[in-house]
Amino acid sequence: MTTARDLLIVSMDVTTADQSVQQGELSLALAGAELLDLADAFALTLEGDRIVPAPTAPLDLADRQSTEAAAALSRQEPYETVEDWLWRRGRGLYAAHLAALEADGGVTPQHRHWLPLRTERKAVADSPDRRAAVERWTSGEPVLAALALAARLRDEPVEDLAGHAGDTVVTVVTAVDDAVTELVAVRQRRAIENAAFDNIWRGQ
Numbered sequence: 001m002t003t004a005r006d007l008l009i010v011s012m013d014v015t016t017a018d019q020s021v022q023q024g025e026l027s028l029a030l031a032g033a034e035l036l037d038l039a040d041a042f043a044l045t046l047e048g049d050r051i052v053p054a055p056t057a058p059l060d061l062a063d064r065q066s067t068e069a070a071a072a073l074s075r076q077e078p079y080e081t082v083e084d085w086l087w088r089r090g091r092g093l094y095a096a097h098l099a100a101l102e103a104d105g106g107v108t109p110q111h112r113h114w115l116p117l118r119t120e121r122k123a124v125a126d127s128p129d130r131r132a133a134v135e136r137w138t139s140g141e142p143v144l145a146a147l148a149l150a151a152r153l154r155d156e157p158v159e160d161l162a163g164h165a166g167d168t169v170v171t172v173v174t175a176v177d178d179a180v181t182e183l184v185a186v187r188q189r190r191a192i193e194n195a196a197f198d199n200i201w202r203g204q
Contacts, residue, residue: 002062003040004033006144008097009106009133013124013154022185023094025180025183029151030097031090032176034069035040035082037062038141039168043070049175050079065100066081090179106130143169150177 011026035051037042043059045052053073061067072089074080080088101107101124108125124130136144142164148154150173162170 002033002037002066003143003147004030004037004065004097005063005101006131006133006136007147007151008094009124009130010137010144011151012122012144012146013130014128014134014137024090024183025151026075026153027177028086028089028183029153029176030093031086031162032082032150033147034066034093035085035172036072036147036169037066038070041066041070044073046082046171047079049083049171051082051083052079052086054076063100065097072166082172083143083179086175086179145171147176149173150180 004007006024007026007029038061039046041058042059042085043061045054053070055074057070061070061137074085075204098107100120101198105159106125106129108120109122141169142158145154146158146165146169147159149156149158158164161173
């Protein structure tokens with residue numbers, strides 16, 4: 001079980017329609033979650049905001065997505081920043097993780113209408129992974145809670161994140177929050193520009 005998969009399950013299974021999140025925001029948060037999973041597996045360390053890969057990749061990564069993320073790490077100095085990783089790795093990452101969850105039998109057809117992020121009506125299958133993710137969510141575990149906050153899945157702040165989780169988590173979560181803020185701002189600016197363009201054609 002990984003933080004990235006927990007976050008995906010939470011986004012599909014625990015949140016309500018009022019807490020829905022767009023795929024772009026969640027893709028950025030999933031990229032951050034992958035970094036934290038790799039740090040926990042000693043596949044990387046952070047030097048400031050630079051991602052320094054371990055000399056050799058660990059052999060016991062949790063799943064295929066973690067293995068792919070480890071392989072995607074830049075091994076050329078001065079190494080990649082967390083921000084650059086989020087934008088590069090995050091592109092389309094929600095869809096990739098959802099496909100992996102579905103391939104593992106973790107998704108079932110869903111006929112209710114409140115699920116966020118659905119392109120089809122799907123729900124998380126009842127499984128030990130789902131129950132563990134829900135327990136982690138309901139307990140307020142700080143790493144998952146902080147990533148969910150950065151992805152706009154929850155509103156309650158995480159108190160003393162550094163004290164609970166350490167500097168690496170703070171660095172990654174802060175970068176995710178900054179990237180999501182930038183993404184939302186770009187989306188809003190484009191919406192305003194498109195609306196202004198439409199108004200010109202309407203003669204307004």
